[in-house]
Amino acid sequence: MEKVKTLVEALPYIREFHGKVMVIKIGGHAMVNEKILESAVRDVILLYFVGIKPIVVHGGGPEISEKMERLGIKPKFVDGLRVTDEETIEVVQMVLDGKINSKIVSLFIKNGGKAVGMSGKDGLLVVAKKKKVKKKIGDSEVELDLGYVGETEIVNPEILKILIDNGFIPVVSPVAVDLNGNIYNMNADTVAGDIAAALKAKKLIILTDVPGILRDVNDPNSVISKISLKELEEMLKKGELSGGMIPKAEAIIKALKGGVERGHIINGSVEHAILLELFTKEGIGTMVYP
Numbered sequence: 001m002e003k004v005k006t007l008v009e010a011l012p013y014i015r016e017f018h019g020k021v022m023v024i025k026i027g028g029h030a031m032v033n034e035k036i037l038e039s040a041v042r043d044v045i046l047l048y049f050v051g052i053k054p055i056v057v058h059g060g061g062p063e064i065s066e067k068m069e070r071l072g073i074k075p076k077f078v079d080g081l082r083v084t085d086e087e088t089i090e091v092v093q094m095v096l097d098g099k100i101n102s103k104i105v106s107l108f109i110k111n112g113g114k115a116v117g118m119s120g121k122d123g124l125l126v127v128a129k130k131k132k133v134k135k136k137i138g139d140s141e142v143e144l145d146l147g148y149v150g151e152t153e154i155v156n157p158e159i160l161k162i163l164i165d166n167g168f169i170p171v172v173s174p175v176a177v178d179l180n181g182n183i184y185n186m187n188a189d190t191v192a193g194d195i196a197a198a199l200k201a202k203k204l205i206i207l208t209d210v211p212g213i214l215r216d217v218n219d220p221n222s223v224i225s226k227i228s229l230k231e232l233e234e235m236l237k238k239g240e241l242s243g244g245m246i247p248k249a250e251a252i253i254k255a256l257k258g259g260v261e262r263g264h265i266i267n268g269s270v271e272h273a274i275l276l277e278l279f280t281k282e283g284i285g286t287m288v289y290p
C-alpha cells in the first residue's frame with residue numbers, strides 16, 4: 001500500500017519534470033561498491049524513461065588516491081583539491097577516464113541505458129585554465145601551485161545538447177583541457193555545477209556519502225531538508241561546512257545563480273536515493289532553493 005501511495009505521489013512530479021535536463025553527480029564515496037553504483041545507474045535510467053534528460057558527471061577521488069598509493073605516490077590536498085603533478089595527472093586520467101567512466105557506461109548498457117562516455121575534453125565541453133589558489137600564511141598571502149588543477153574558463157554544452165536531444169545519456173569525467181591541449185584535473189562537483197548552469201538545468205543532484213547537509217557534521221540525524229541559497233552562503237561563510245562539502249555547496253550556489261532551479265545533496269548509498277528525493281514530497285536529503 002505504501003508503495004502504491006509513493007507511486008501516485010510521483011505522478012505530478014513526473015509531469016513537471018518531463019523534457020527537463022537534470023545533472024546528476026555521482027561522487028567517489030557514493031560508488032564504493034558496485035551494487036550501490038548500479039542502483040544509482042538504474043534510477044537514472046528510470047528518469048530517462050519518464051522523459052527526463054539526465055546527464056551524469058562522476059568523481060572518483062578515493063580510487064585515484066588508492067591507485068597513487070599503490071604506485072608509491074603520496075596524495076596531497078589543498079582545500080579539498082588534489083595537488084596534481086605530471087605523474088598524478090596520468091593516474092587521474094587512467095582512473096577517471098580509463099576505469100570509472102568506462103565502468104559506469106557498461107553499467108548503463110547492462111541495464112538498458114544508451115550511455116555515451118566522455119571527458120570534459122571532448123567537444124571542448126569544459127575549457128579550463130590553471131587554478132590559482134591563494135592561502136594566508138601568517139600576515140601574508142601566498143599563491144600556491146597545485147600543478148595541473150584546473151578551473152572552468154568556459155563550458156561549451158553543444159556536444160551534450162546533441163546527445164540528450166537524440167536520446168543518449170552522457171557520462172562525463174571531470175578531466176578538462178585548455179586551448180593549448182594541456183590536460184587539467186577538475187573537481188567533479190565544480191564540473192557538474194558549471195555544466196548544470198550552462199544548460200540552465202532543472203536540477204543539480206549531488207550523490208555523496210552523508211544524508212545531506214548536516215547542521216552538526218557529527219550527527220547524521222541533523223540533516224537540513226530545505227535551505228535557501230542565502231542561508232547556504234551564510235553557512236559557508238561561517239565555516240559550518242568543511243572538506244568535500246565546500247565544493248558541493250559552492251557548485252550549487254553557482255548553479256542556482258546561473259539559472260538552475262534546485263540543488264540537491266543526497267546519500268548515494270541509500271537504495272533509490274534519486275527517486276526518493278525527486279518523486280516524494282519530503283525527499284530524503286537536502287534541497288537548496290533560490
Ligand SMILES: Nc1ncnc2c1ncn2[C@@H]1O[C@H](COP(=O)(O)OP(=O)(O)O)[C@@H](O)[C@H]1O
Nearest residue numbers: 027028029208209210213214217241242244245
Ligand atoms: N555540514 C556538513 N554536512 C555534511 N557533510 C559535511 C559537512 N561538513 C563537512 N562535511 C563532509 O563532507 C563529506 C562529503 O564530501 P566528499 O567526501 O568529498 O564526498 P564525495 O566523494 O561524494 O565527493 C562528508 O563525508 C563530510 O565528512
Ligand SMILES: CC(=O)N[C@@H](CCC(=O)OP(=O)(O)O)C(=O)O
Nearest residue numbers: 027028059060061081082186188
Ligand atoms: C582537483 C581535484 O581534486 N580533482 C578530483 C577529481 C575527482 C573528484 O572530484 O572525485 P570526488 O567527486 O569523488 O571527490 C581528485 O583528483 O580527486
